[in-house]
Amino acid sequence: MATKQETKSQVTGHKVSCAKFNLSKFHVAPYKQKTSSDSQHKLFPQYEYADGTVTTPVIISGSIKLKGGIPQTDPSSQYNKTDNDCFYFLLYKDEDDPRNVELFNVMEQIDAFYIDEINEKKNTNGVICQYVAKNESTPFDKELVYGTTDENAFLVKHTDKDEKDKSGKIINTKKISKMKIKIATKYEAKLTKDMPREVRTEVYLKDPATGGPKSEAEPVKTLDDLRRILVFGTTVKFALAFTKFWITKKGKNKEGCGFGLTCNMVYIEEQSKRNANVLSSKVFSDDDDNIKPIEQKSKTFEDDDEKKKEKEEKHLDKKKKGKKNDESEESEDTDEKDGEDEEDDESEKTDEEDEEDKEEEKKPKKVQPKKKGKN
Numbered sequence: 001m002a003t004k005q006e007t008k009s010q011v012t013g014h015k016v017s018c019a020k021f022n023l024s025k026f027h028v029a030p031y032k033q034k035t036s037s038d039s040q041h042k043l044f045p046q047y048e049y050a051d052g053t054v055t056t057p058v059i060i061s062g063s064i065k066l067k068g069g070i071p072q073t074d075p076s077s078q079y080n081k082t083d084n085d086c087f088y089f090l091l092y093k094d095e096d097d098p099r100n101v102e103l104f105n106v107m108e109q110i111d112a113f114y115i116d117e118i119n120e121k122k123n124t125n126g127v128i129c130q131y132v133a134k135n136e137s138t139p140f141d142k143e144l145v146y147g148t149t150d151e152n153a154f155l156v157k158h159t160d161k162d163e164k165d166k167s168g169k170i171i172n173t174k175k176i177s178k179m180k181i182k183i184a185t186k187y188e189a190k191l192t193k194d195m196p197r198e199v200r201t202e203v204y205l206k207d208p209a210t211g212g213p214k215s216e217a218e219p220v221k222t223l224d225d226l227r228r229i230l231v232f233g234t235t236v237k238f239a240l241a242f243t244k245f246w247i248t249k250k251g252k253n254k255e256g257c258g259f260g261l262t263c264n265m266v267y268i269e270e271q272s273k274r275n276a277n278v279l280s281s282k283v284f285s286d287d288d289d290n291i292k293p294i295e296q297k298s299k300t301f302e303d304d305d306e307k308k309k310e311k312e313e314k315h316l317d318k319k320k321k322g323k324k325n326d327e328s329e330e331s332e333d334t335d336e337k338d339g340e341d342e343e344d345d346e347s348e349k350t351d352e353e354d355e356e357d358k359e360e361e362k363k364p365k366k367v368q369p370k371k372k373g374k375n
Contacts, residue, residue, distance in 0.1 A: 014047075014049045014053060014055055014056075014058065015058040015059070015060050015239065016047065016049065016057070016058070016059060016060070017059075017060050017062075018059060018060070018061060018062060018099075018102040018103050018105070018106050019062075019102065021059060021106045021109075023109050023110065023113060025047055025048040025049075026045065026046075026047050026057060026110065027045070027046055027047075027048075027127070028043050028044070028045050028046070028127065028128055028245045029043060029044050029045075029046050030043070030129040030130055030131045030137035031043045031128075031129065031130040031131065031140065031247075032130075032131055038249070039248070039249055040246045040247060040248050040249055041246065041247040041249065042244050042245070042246055042247075043128070043244065043245040043246075043247070044056070044244060044245065045057050045242035045243075045244070045245055045259065047242075056241055056242065056243075057241070057242040058239055058240070058241045058242075058264070059103070059106060059238075059239075059240045059241075059242075060237065060238070060239055060240075061099060061102075061103045061236075061237055061238040061240065062098075062099030062102055062103070062237065063099055063235055063236070063237055063269050063270075064091075064097060064099050064100045064103065064235065064236055064237070064238070065094070065097055065100070065233060065234070065235050066091070066230060066231070066232060066233065066234045066235070066236055066272075067091070067092040067094055067100075067232060068089060068090035068091050068092045068178065068232070069089055069090065069227070069230055069231055069232055070086060070088070070089045070183070070223065070226060070227045070230055071086045071088075071089075071090075072086070072227075073085070073086060082194075083196065083197075083222075083223045083224075084193065084194070084196070084197055086223060087182060087183040087185055087197065087199075087223065088180050088181060088182050088183060089180075089181055089183065089230055089263070090178050090179070090180055090181075091103075091178060091179045091181060092176065092177070092178045093156075093176075093177035093178065103238075104156060104177060104179070107155040107156050107179060107261075108155070108156050110155055110259070111147065111154050111155050111156055114127065114146045114147070115146055115147065118144050118145070118146040118257070119145060119146050119147075119148070122143065123139050123140060123143075123144055124139070126138070126139040128140045128144060128245070128247075128257070140247070142247075142254070142255050143254045143255070144247065144254070144255055144256075144257050145254050145255070145256050145257065146256075146257055146258065147256075147257075147258050148256065153256065153257075153258030153259075154258065155179060155258075155259055155261060156177055156178070156179055157177070157178050157179070157180065158175060158176070158177050159175075159176045159178075160173050160174070160175060160176070161173070161174045161175075161176050162174075179261070180261075181238075181240065181261055181262070181263050182243075182260065182261060182262045182263065183199060183201050183223070183226065183262070183263060184199070184200040184201045184262050184263065184264050185197040185198060185199060185200055186198040186199070186200045187200075196222075197223075198221050198222070199220055199221055199222060199223060199225065199226055200264075201220070201226065201262075201263050201264060201265065201266060202217040202220075202264065202265045202266070203217055203218045203220045203226070203229060203265075203266050203268065204217055204218070204265070204266070204267045204268065205218060205268050206267075206268065206269060206270075213267045229268060230266070231272050232272065233272035234268060234270070234271060234272040235268075235269045235270035235272075236266050236267060236268055236269060237266070237267040237269060238263055238265070238266055239263070239264050239265035239266070240261055240262070240263055240264070241261070241262050241263075241264050242259055242260070242261060243260040243261070243262045244259070244260040245257065245258070245259055245260070246258060246259075246260060
């Protein structure tokens with residue numbers, strides 16, 4: 001049985017790459033009264049994987065050059081006064097980076113679907129439901145507004161940026177698209193809003209011997225540790241988990257709603273020049289006694305067996321050709337990784353927000369509840 005610090009995806013090991021993401025397999029489980037706080041109702045996104053298991057959606061990105069980063073604290077700011085306000089990073093869309101665009105396409109698909117179903121069709125198809133009996137649900141009993149709260153809570157935010165000449169005249173308006181992704185934090189029942197939080201997003205560096213992620217995560221515990229690593233220009237892969245679907249309790253008739261998206265794991269595939277020296281500093285040598293082997297988790301970012309088999313076959317074919325053309329020459333070395341930016345279908349997820357509320361949700365389900373209401 002999973003402990004409280006474990007999550008469903010740690011147990012079931014499911015993930016899906018951006019390239020293989022299927023929107024029809026993605027949904028939000030019906031609302032249960034017990035998964036509610038003073039400020040919001042909490043529902044849990046689910047994804048039906050290839051083996052029929054329905055559990056937390058974990059999306060694995062391709063290799064992305066980071067444009068954006070973790071904000072610095074600013075006591076004069078309205079939003080980032082302390083470190084506890086900064087447990088997120090911004091990822092900007094880069095049309096010149098195919099893997100970046102691929103990730104944004106997945107999130108924009110989800111946004112477009114829920115804008116249409118909730119804001120346009122008023123949830124008449126029951127994409128957001130609440131239980132009325134065991135295995136029976138009905139559309140949520142209040143009118144919902146997806147993404148249009150004060151927080152601008154779409155998965156992808158679009159803004160316009162004016163480009164001006166030296167005189168201050170606007171010469172062009174550029175569309176900026178960005179994602180705000182939360183950093184996973186350690187769950188503690190007695191943690192108050194002002195107490196320092198501990199990072200649970202796991203960071204893996206590249207193993208020079210294998211060309212893939214090391215089997216052990218780096219001892220990153222504080223936000224400053226993570227700031228030193230996730231800097232502009234670093235090439236990374238992300239494991240992003242849909243931790244919840246929240247509905248506010250602010251309005252009398254209409255309620256804002258949106259997804260919680262958390263980065264549970266990150267693989268530093270290529271260090272930026274800005275952090276090349278930092279990664280070997282003592283920030284990663286302290287508290288080594290607390291680091292446990294997590295070989296299975298590191299496989300989140302490795303190629304799957306089918307891709308590995310293809311590489312081995314290519315390697316053998318090239319060796320045979322070289323031997324046939326000139327037996328006196330050594331066969332070419334084809335051990336270089338040529339698919340670093342491709343991912344598996346199954347993954348492990350290392351953290352959930354609101355773990356206490358998810359205790360009832362830990363067992364993967366293969367049967368979805370029947371819905372009542374207009375289709």
